[in-house]
Amino acid sequence: xxxxxxxxxxxxxxxxxxxxxxxxxxxxxxxxxxxxxxxxxxxxxxxxxxxxxxxxxxxxxxxxxxxxxxxxxxxxxxxxxxxxxxxxxxxxxxxxxxxxxxxxxxxxxxxxxxxxxxxxxxxxxxxxxxxxxxxx
Amino acid sequence: xxxxxxxxxxxxxxxxxxxxxxxxxxxxxxxxxxxxxxxxxxxxxxxxxxxxxxxxxxxxxxxxxxxxxxxxxxxxxxxxxxxxxxxxxxxxxxxxxxxxxxxxxxxxxxxxxxxxxxxxxxxxxxxxxxxxxxxxxxxxxxxxxxxxxxxxxxxxxxxxxxxxxxxxxxxxxxxxxxxxxxxxxxxxxxxxxxxxxxxxxxxxxxxxxxxxxxxxxxxxxxxxxxxxxxxxxxxxxxxxxxxxxxxxxxxxxxxxxxxxxxxxxxxxxxxxxxxxxxxxxxxxxxxxxxxxxxxxxxxxxxxxxxxxxxxxxxxxxxxxxxxxxxxxxxxxxxxxxxxxxxxxxxxxxxxxxxxxxxxxxxxxxxxxxxxxxxxxxxxxxxxxxxxxxxxxxxxxxxxxxxxxx
Numbered sequence: 001x002x003x004x005x006x007x008x009x010x011x012x013x014x015x016x017x018x019x020x021x022x023x024x025x026x027x028x029x030x031x032x033x034x035x036x037x038x039x040x041x042x043x044x045x046x047x048x049x050x051x052x053x054x055x056x057x058x059x060x061x062x063x064x065x066x067x068x069x070x071x072x073x074x075x076x077x078x079x080x081x082x083x084x085x086x087x088x089x090x091x092x093x094x095x096x097x098x099x100x101x102x103x104x105x106x107x108x109x110x111x112x113x114x115x116x117x118x119x120x121x122x123x124x125x126x127x128x129x130x131x132x133x134x135x136x
Numbered sequence: 137x138x139x140x141x142x143x144x145x146x147x148x149x150x151x152x153x154x155x156x157x158x159x160x161x162x163x164x165x166x167x168x169x170x171x172x173x174x175x176x177x178x179x180x181x182x183x184x185x186x187x188x189x190x191x192x193x194x195x196x197x198x199x200x201x202x203x204x205x206x207x208x209x210x211x212x213x214x215x216x217x218x219x220x221x222x223x224x225x226x227x228x229x230x231x232x233x234x235x236x237x238x239x240x241x242x243x244x245x246x247x248x249x250x251x252x253x254x255x256x257x258x259x260x261x262x263x264x265x266x267x268x269x270x271x272x273x274x275x276x277x278x279x280x281x282x283x284x285x286x287x288x289x290x291x292x293x294x295x296x297x298x299x300x301x302x303x304x305x306x307x308x309x310x311x312x313x314x315x316x317x318x319x320x321x322x323x324x325x326x327x328x329x330x331x332x333x334x335x336x337x338x339x340x341x342x343x344x345x346x347x348x349x350x351x352x353x354x355x356x357x358x359x360x361x362x363x364x365x366x367x368x369x370x371x372x373x374x375x376x377x378x379x380x381x382x383x384x385x386x387x388x389x390x391x392x393x394x395x396x397x398x399x400x401x402x403x404x405x406x407x408x409x410x411x412x413x414x415x416x417x418x419x420x421x422x423x424x425x426x427x428x429x430x431x432x433x434x435x436x437x438x439x440x441x442x443x444x445x446x447x448x449x450x451x452x453x454x455x456x457x458x459x460x461x462x463x464x465x466x467x468x469x470x471x472x473x474x475x476x477x478x479x480x481x482x483x484x485x486x487x488x489x490x491x492x493x494x495x496x497x498x499x500x501x502x503x504x505x506x507x508x509x510x511x512x513x514x515x516x517x518x519x520x521x522x523x524x525x526x527x528x529x530x531x532x533x534x535x536x537x538x539x540x541x
């Protein structure tokens with residue numbers, strides 16, 4: 001079966017659980033008559049999909065060229081120090097997952113940071129820490 | 137010299153009652169005549185590759201078979217590029233009108249728009265626009281009392297730059313890993329689900345709709361012989377007023393775009409990337425050229441996606457090289473190993489150079505050699521252009537890089 005809805009289903013599962021759990025991978029494998037390995041292969045290709053639980057807040061900071069020129073490194077190191085985690089890691093209290101990512105498409109308004117689906121532009125280190133502190 | 141408003145003409149308009157006036161006109165035309173109008177306009181693909189749009193549509197129409205697809209590529213990911221997001225957020229119904237018109241022209245009853253997953257706002261806006269169009273029966277069976285039926289589905293990307301390549305994007309819609317396919321056959325013959333498919337960029341389809349409103353000749357009268365019409369330029373980096381500006385080809389030089397729209401640089405200008413990080417840099421003495429495909433190609437670079445990134449003095453060149461190199465190392469799909477291993481190797485060579493405090497001529501030779509290998513061996517645009525920026529910086533700033541030791 002190929003209905004062009006695999007990506008949508010993966011996104012929906014992740015929205016429901018916060019990640020893509022193994023039993024859902026099994027269900028998809030049955031539904032699409034694919035091996036579990038192949039479904040896992042699809043999931044692992046895309047950086048937005050997670051197979052482990054992430055924090056309540058997914059923090060993405062762009063560090064591509066235009067943001068870099070606008071000193072995104074300061075934001076990156078500031079947030080890393082504040083949260084005490086590196087890119088791809090989740091804080092112990094499961095509140096934040098940090099991802100240093102490539103271009104988020106707001107190159108004229110850098111540095112740019114995303115908290116779950118919300119975009120913040122012209123972010124300084126101080127502004128980034130304030131945003132994090134306001135996540136309840 | 138101000139902006140030439142063609143695509144941006146309707147940005148401030150209220151779209152809540154927009155009922156596809158251009159489509160209403162087009163749907164009464166013969167398919168061949170629609171395509172002839174696009175061919176007369178001289179429109180080229182605005183995603184970066186620059187393939188003539190009218191020709192692409194004509195080839196797709198001539199392909200045998202009832203099942204064809206039109207796919208709108210909104211997987212905008214080239215660092216420095218944000219024009220498609222601008223169009224999706226500000227003129228979603230005109231983008232959609234472009235998709236439906238292209239579907240009509242090539243004889244496709246089903247369309248997809250593949251929007252990168254990080255564009256949460258654009259995705260919400262566009263999904264609302266699709267729902268609105270379905271309610272108003274502007275999408276569905278026998279639209280606008282014609283015998284043309286059309287369905288449109290939004291696919292949300294998963295965060296993979298390589299899916300901006302049309303064959304990778306098709307694999308992704310099919311629910312596979314987004315790796316490129318070997319071409320030929322091109323999607324026009326063998327695309328989505330093995331059927332004839334046209335993949336067009338957001339800006340291209342929006343321009344196509346407006347061309348059919350104003351006429352191919354009106355568009356062709358803008359620009360130069362080889363670069364017709366207008367282009368959305370995304371200005372970012374070290375400029376005072378970054379943003380999306382619409383430029384008539386040939387009407388302004390690169391320097392004028394930076395000075396007049398960008399209100400100048402924030403520091404002393406060092407170099408400019410004219411078309412995103414997949415294109416070669418231009419130095420200060422190369423900026424007094426008209427903004428056209430041909431003039432930028434003549435000085436050894438490309439217009440790419442329209443992402444003009446301005447870099448001023450004061451940045452560490454090695455850091456910039458490492459930044460771009462990391463991007464390609466992260467984003468290569470890993471299918472062609474010279475691209476996968478080559479970009480990784482270049483990143484580590486640059487990192488080592490930072491650690492040991494500088495570059496040797498051997499490092500430089502090795503990086504150039506790897507770059508050439510990737511260019512020759514990679515099967516998609518990502519790999520082929522991955523070393524353009526790095527190669528051009530090494531060439532133009534050899535002395536500066538070697539002097540760091």
